[in-house]
Amino acid sequence: KAGVTQTPRYLIKTRGQQVTLSCSPISGHRSVSWYQQTPGQGLQFLFEYFSETQRNKGNFPGRFSGRQFSNSRSEMNVSTLELGDSALYLCASSLGRGDASYEQYFGPGTRLTVT
Amino acid sequence: AQKVTQAQTEISVVEKEDVTLDCVYETRDTTYYLFWYKQPPSGELVFLIRRNSFDEQNEISGRYSWNFQKSTSSFNFTITASQVVDSAVYFCALKGNTGFQKLVFGTGTRLLVSP
Numbered sequence: 001k002a003g004v005t006q007t008p009r010y011l012i013k014t015r016g017q018q019v020t021l022s023c024s025p026i027s028g029h030r031s032v033s034w035y036q037q038t039p040g041q042g043l044q045f046l047f048e049y050f051s052e053t054q055r056n057k058g059n060f061p062g063r064f065s066g067r068q069f070s071n072s073r074s075e076m077n078v079s080t081l082e083l084g085d086s087a088l089y090l091c092a093s094s095l096g097r098g099d100a101s102y103e104q105y106f107g108p109g110t111r112l113t114v115t
Numbered sequence: 116a117q118k119v120t121q122a123q124t125e126i127s128v129v130e131k132e133d134v135t136l137d138c139v140y141e142t143r144d145t146t147y148y149l150f151w152y153k154q155p156p157s158g159e160l161v162f163l164i165r166r167n168s169f170d171e172q173n174e175i176s177g178r179y180s181w182n183f184q185k186s187t188s189s190f191n192f193t194i195t196a197s198q199v200v201d202s203a204v205y206f207c208a209l210k211g212n213t214g215f216q217k218l219v220f221g222t223g224t225r226l227l228v229s230p
Contacts, residue, residue: 043220055215106160
């Protein structure tokens with residue numbers, strides 16, 4: 001079974017621009033979560049999608065948004081990029097089904113650099 | 116609020132030594148789930164283990180073992196006879212019974228195993 005895939009793997013953007021990151025979950029997984037990892041703040045939860053609906057959201061500004069498609073693929077968007085948005089963005093998939101007990105499997109991440 | 120504390124920032128050992136990574140958690144949920152993930156230099160988080168709050172059995176998988184103690188809110192991870200390939204950052208994480216797939220991560224422990 002293929003793992004979680006994320007594209008692109010690396011991205012360099014300029015302040016003020018916007019960016020879209022993509023995540024394809026493991027086949028059969030319907031829950032996709034996004035996390036931001038920075039040296040200063042560590043791993044922080046952004047949001048989770050299940051069956052095209054956002055189920056939970058972390059404490060991030062509205063510039064961070066996401067969506068999920070009917071095939072469970074997910075995208076996250078960051079508008080008006082700031083230098084502090086430079087981070088590794090990790091996507092995780094799990095079976096979901098509303099039960100909190102399923103483990104999450106992570107993709108390789110997208111490393112975003114904002115200059 | 117949920118919180119995970121990994122007090123050890125970095126541990127250095129010589130190959131074949133045993134090493135224990137500490138994890139202390141806080142939650143008000145009566146049912147919760149604990150996880151360990153490994154993050155090698157490539158960046159991808161690799162799932163190692165999940166433990167449910169109602170199952171305090173210790174677990175051993177090869178050279179890895181986990182000690183879950185609800186009385187002290189700890190979920191420690193021991194690597195026996197460490198190897199250079201064990202060098203990575205290890206994260207302990209907590210998921211409550213609400214909040215669906217949201218993981219709360221500790222700050223991680225960097226393990227350096229030298230030959």
